[in-house]
Amino acid sequence: MGDEPLDAIARVDDALLSVRGVETGYGDLQVLHGVDVDVREAEVVVVFGPNGAGKSTLMRAIYRLLPLWAGTVTVGGTDVSAVETDDLVDYGIGYVPQTENVFPNLTVSENLDIGGAPISEPARRRTELYDLFPRLEERLSQRASTLSGGERQMLAMARALMPDPDVLLVDEPSAGLAPQLVERAFDHVQRVRASGTAVLMVEQNVRAALAVADRGYVLDMGENRFEGSADRLAASDAIRDLYLGVRGD
Template sequence: MGNQDLETIPVIDNALFSARDIEAGYGELQVLHGVDIDIRQNEIVLVFGPNGAGKSTLIKALYGRLPLWSGTIEINGSDLSDVRSNQMIEHGIGFVPQTENVFPNLTVSENLDIGAIHLTDAEPRRAELLELFPQLKQRVTQTAETLSGGEQQMLAMARALMPNPDLLFIDEPSAGLSPQLIDRTFDHIAQIRKNGTAVLIIEQDIHAALSVADRGYVLEMGENRFEGDAVNIQKSQQIRDLYLGR
């Protein structure tokens, strides 16, 4: 596949989630300069790029943690451009931040209860998620601070999944985990998609993320640089040279 194909950022008409011309930043510092992202139903999409590319800023802007300077965000045709982060779950979007993503002093069970705040009957959903994350099943009465790093990541994902969102944003799921736990984390992400939730991942371990992703976007200097399906990204010599380290 030629590089030109990867550099073309297509617009997907049947997307579940679309972000167009996203501009955002901090104070007077503009970080994002017109970024476009599409996510289809039940699709895993990876965003990667060099340090300082604007990846974390993008996920915060998409989730309403940072105000948009300009651009539009939609899910299922509903405009989310002015929706704040605490209302996103009502529109079908969950979020797993990189840090401080569990309540350390609360038990596994209590963390899941917080995720279920909008549900009238949380028990069936809790049972489903404890099947998805069987290690948590054995630890429901333990406080989150006593869990390993990998188990805390599982709990953060399970809690965000309690309301059964259409789309889950995950920021750096592999951060601080051993290689074995990274593989397990991405296996869980693949299963989340299989169970009907689309996923947007920001991730530094590009090889691990591409093993489960359908498509990827490369950001550079706050702009779209490349886009392609995961197989073609892995095959691209230019992307290997620039971003994959081999």
């Protein structure tokens, strides 16, 4: 089973988030060359690959932090390719960048206030997120800069989840965490999915990510290389030899 070939990139007809033929880069340097990714409702999808593959670039392009040179991004069938970053929350997309994902000089409560600014009932949503991340309720008056790495990642997710997005983009949830906290980070991802929010994540710890994901995509040199269920990818000799254990972007 380990050497079962992985097929070409399959199109998911019932995708909530659909990324098609995306090209982008930095200045004159093109990084992505026609990348396709799909995420279904309440699904966890992981994107991984070697250093420089364009994984984090893909997340920035989806969230319009980089311009789309070509391709489309749709959410729930609505084309959001030309929607500005600040307006994407209205279309059901949340984003947790790898760094600078909380306001360190503000308290936990103030960070959540900022995340809840676009919605009409932030108090109700806070209560739901306290159920999801109970530790945050114990830290409301604490400045984000004083939180542990795991708590800060929890806050970053909760802040992005305040508007109750349909899909959450998460760039390397385990980055910078102590080894004993990595499992907890992926537990948070599973909790988000269980709450009804789909997750698209880039992750350096491929084995741990595949353990909680439904499907995965491998990027290499800014292009799709493989796609498959998490089980198939984890069992593939090619994936194990080429990518498992590779860290970073």
